[in-house]
Amino acid sequence: MARLFPQIICGFFGVVLFVLYFLKAPSAKSLYLTITSDYWQIIFAFALLVGVASFIRVNIKKLSKLSESPYVITGLLGLFAMPVMALLWGIKGDSPFMWVFENVQVPLQATVFALLAFFVASASLRGFKARSLPATILLVSALIALLSRSDIFGWFGNSALEFSEWVRSYPSMSARRGILIGIGLGSVTTSLRVILGIERTWLGKDR
């Protein structure tokens, strides 16, 4: 029963949303948006409470571990301090909430994002080793694409740029479209399996 009821709800809404997608009447469009947006936000709001409770429980348990405690304290402090600041002084431009957001969270996010530049370099170094013929073709194509985009002295002229555009538009794009067709079909069959009740892993335990 614990699995049957959610399965019926899932199948019902799957069919309803499928039909609504192909209708253009304003009432149908409105119902479609209500289900996909408003209903979803209600579910998310309740799940967020469960998520935050889990975050607090897990981190309080970790407090005793000396190696993890600095991260745990920072995480919990952020979780409690931000809503308190928002409630006391609001979230307008010159509020403490915005100051912390702009001077702590934004720089921290930028720092993690900046790591990407170093990781791209290290991953490229490993990926572009001419170990086989396909790897060599990849290496040469990548070098031409790289040089054509950074041709500061104009040594390569338009031909390198045209070649890199050709690689992006034809061999690269055809491979990408092939993968995308596979992903699209995979998404369709996975969705149908869930709606028809063939795939029930997501339902969890039958208590």
Place this chain on the structure above:
Amino acid sequence: MLDHPALLTIAINEWLDIAQLPTFFAAVIAILTVLYTTFHRKGRESFKIREIAGLKAVEEAIGRATEMARPILFTPGWGGDIQRPTTIAALNILSSVAEKTAEYNSQLLFPTHDPVIMSVAQEVIAESYSRAGYPERFNIDDTTYVSPSQFGYAAAVEGMITRLKPASVFLLGTFEAESLILAETGNIAGSIQIAGTDSTIQLAFFIVACDYTLIGEELFAASGYLSKDKSIMASIRAQDIMKVIIATVIILAIISTFVVPLSDWWKF
């Protein structure tokens, strides 16, 4: 006074989105194909599914974690939510991975950015541990919600990989810019990495940084491949039938553009 056919035409024009009709017919063909392969006896006849290296390596990855007495980390990425078929596909793989970690008595960590995914994953893992016969080995705190922010999530998972040094890392789901940060961190930590995503841009990063990458539909076929469930395998067959239909339409369109250059019947 309007007659019946005229009223019907008005009703159809007012209610049905005619521009979506080709999509509707394509969807109906897909539904019929899946229904045929799943419920018709002939469609369910056993067939061979080609070997997928990334999925074959799942057991090896879990065995390695047991030997090294280190945890296994599975994360579905920051880009998706539970509504996405990729997330469902990742949770299906999680179910098989969890069943094996229960048997081997390894720790399975599942950090996520989405509380709904966290709740579903907790259920999936608990069910897998019960199926394996070891419900007592399931630890709810190993499936955690970390942060809704993209780089907050990336930093949290990166921190877990750096500190706990998991023997195996599964990066399966919808990933965005955090893909390479996580994959490279796993690589530096010396973890065996199995990745798969529906983002073609992030796939390139995974191919370079991970040991095994599930490309395109392989991620969606994983559920049937790992569980050997006949109904799920049948829907993979439906996928192949639809692929043949699409390839046939593309070939016919190419031929028709050569024969009748102005023809555009295939445009919809």
